[in-house]
Amino acid sequence: MTIAQPRTRPNSSTREHRALALAEERFEEIAASHRGGLYTVPASGGGSYDGTYTRDSESCSCKDWQFGHTCYHVMACAVVRAKTSICSGCGRRFRHHDLVELHEDNHDNLTYFHGDRLCPACADNAGVFGRAS
Numbered sequence: 001m002t003i004a005q006p007r008t009r010p011n012s013s014t015r016e017h018r019a020l021a022l023a024e025e026r027f028e029e030i031a032a033s034h035r036g037g038l039y040t041v042p043a044s045g046g047g048s049y050d051g052t053y054t055r056d057s058e059s060c061s062c063k064d065w066q067f068g069h070t071c072y073h074v075m076a077c078a079v080v081r082a083k084t085s086i087c088s089g090c091g092r093r094f095r096h097h098d099l100v101e102l103h104e105d106n107h108d109n110l111t112y113f114h115g116d117r118l119c120p121a122c123a124d125n126a127g128v129f130g131r132a133s
């Protein structure tokens with residue numbers, strides 16, 4: 001029963017609650033750690049785990065996951081992923097409303113395209129105009 005269980009379905013509401021609490025408390029940290037589907041997820045007892053959450057793969061370096069459970073670290077990644085988008089500059093994840101979408105009137109930087117979304121730091125580096133600071 002431990003091995004055959006589908007991983008995408010949380011099998012414990014306790015895990016789900018811990019995931020939501022973790023995602024809320026450490027949201028910025030988890031989002032900023034994002035690189036190509038990989039996240040650094042803070043562990044409750046200190047340290048951190050390496051979580052992966054993409055459209056087609058999920059995994060975690062913790063014991064819970066090794067034993068075949070969908071751990072709350074992966075669930076926390078899922079929560080963060082759902083609420084964020086990737087910055088076209090640095091590849092980290094930011095809340096949708098923190099990203100600036102580029103269009104022809106707010107930048108003339110040749111590195112980026114119209115429609116790209118940048119985090120505040122990357123927008124500053126790219127010289128995006130008209131950002132409220």
Ligand SMILES: [Zn+2]
Pocket residue numbers: 049060061062063064065071072073074
């Ligand atoms: Zn885990």
Ligand SMILES: [Zn+2]
Pocket residue numbers: 087088089090091092118119120121122123
């Ligand atoms: Zn950025």
